[in-house]
Amino acid sequence: MKTYAELLRHPGVARLLFAQLVARFPGGMLSLGLLIHVEGIFHSYGIAGLVLASLSVGQAVSGPLTSRWMGAWAMRPVLILTGAVCAAALAVLAFAPLSVPGFMAVALVCGLSYPPIQPAVRTVYPKVVNSRQLTPLFSLDASAQEIIWVAGPVLVTFVATQVSSTAGILLSLLFLVGGGIWFVSSPELGRVRIPQSKRRFGVVLARPSVLLITIVGILLVGSFAAIEAGVVSMFGDGSPESGFVLAIFALASLAGGLAFGHLPVGPWALARRMSVILVGSVLAVFAFEFWTISGALLIAGLCVAPALAVMFAAVSATVRFSDTAEAYGWVGTGQLLGAALGSAVAGFLIDAAGSTGGFVTAAILAAVAVLIATVFRRAIPDLRGRDAGPIPDTEPVPVQPS
Structure with missing residues (x-):
């Protein structure tokens, strides 16, 4: 534990670790929240599955592409652009009276624009710690992300079932925007420039x-x-x-x-x-x-x-x-x-x-x-x-x- 305590005392590490954790929290919430929301509207898990598939396809396609853009346009512009589009898509999913194809199309846009927080932070890590600390930092990052998969589903299920499914999606939106702003404002993102490949x-x-x-x-x-x-x-x-x-x-x-x-x-x-x-x-x-x-x-x-x-x-x-x-x-x-x-x-x-x-x-x-x-x-x-x-x-x- 001494190794991890030293890491968290290192300038910028704790801020980066927790900011990206908050920004990535929708990863443990969005699928379940969207499932509850769409099933509640159409009373069909099959339709909800199609919407989630559209979201997953979008994320799978965009991952390498938006990550590469960060080398061409810098991290902050890419993260701000994708975050804004993704947030708008989530708001539409929460409030708009869409048809099934409409839900699938907007979910696809949401997946395509999902901010590449994970590639960004793992690209920055080697520039903020020394080589001896890098492997423990990757381990601490991998361990901390388990909080997303433990707390995220519980939190969104509670809000979606006890308040409303719309509130569940809006909670994901709050983490996406709040965590994204916190992460993008980290000074390390301004100091680290990814060379264009x-x-x-x-x-x-x-x-x-x-x-x-x-x-x-x-x-x-x-x-x-x-x-x-x-x-x-x-x-x-x-x-x-x-x-x-x-x-x-x-x-x-x-x-x-x-x-x-x-x-x-x-x-x-x-x-x-x-x-x-x-x-x-x-x-x-x-x-x-x-x-x-x-x-x-x-x-x-x-x-x-x-x-x-x-x-x-x-x-x-x-x-x-x-x-x-x-x-x-x-x-x-x-x-x-x-x-x-x-x-x-x-x-x-x-x-x-x-x-x-x-x-x-x-x-x-x-x-x-x-x-x-x-x-x-x-x-x-x-x-x-x-x-x-x-x-x-x-x-x-x-x-x-x-």
Whole structure:
């Protein structure tokens, strides 16, 4: 804990960490709030699912693109523009009497304009701390984001059901605007300038580390989505036990990130941490009630934030600074695709075999992730005693003849 206390005392770190956390809070609220709102209007979960799919498609498409724009136009203009459009779209979703295609179109715009806060802050981190502190900072960031997934759904569900579904969406809007203003006003965003990348859009995916992390991210988040579907199926979507079990999963990740996230990163780090997640996922297949599933997910959760920390550090250390934002954008898109993949496959298996099908899906996805992380471990840089910061951009310096 001493390492994290030192980090938070470092100038600018606490402000950046908490500002981006508040700005990203809608990530844990918006889908559920929109689901409740649209279902309440049309009385159809199918229609609500179509609207959420439009939102997810927009986010998946925009992630790498808006992240790359920050190198061309600077971070603040991109964040302000996307935040303003996204806020306007959310207001329309909350108040306008739209048809189904109208809801889908506005949700798509909302997803396309979702501010690239996560790529921005992870691009700034290497410029505000020294190389020794970077991996623990990525771990602290990954641990802190679990607060979004624990508190966000609970908060928006309470407001949407006890006040109104419109109020639930407006609460997401409040976090988006308030947190966005706080984050954009951080002095570090003015001091850090992302050089414009000279490479074609998408070329950064050719880097083995970025491709590996994107693929493992798809599988990792897919396993989380399958676990969530399995838990809800086991206890029912109206049972408080589902929320308690998923909260234990998230809090275990928070605790694991704080306990293990500072450990040095080597080529085997991702495979080892994914192996712990695999063990917990396999144990969940054989769980049969609250305490057994809680114990299994406690084990799985312990290495979630540490695994994410390895992934962030690996991307940071292996790409040029001008490409880091786009690289994190692709990683984020992969995670969105993973959530869709895990939910879809788990849904079919749950229909066929009950809640066990969700946990089987999670175990299979985690196993494939372990296999890929093991076979391609050389793509993970050995950062033990090395700088985890991005590769500096260099340009030829003209020399006048003497």
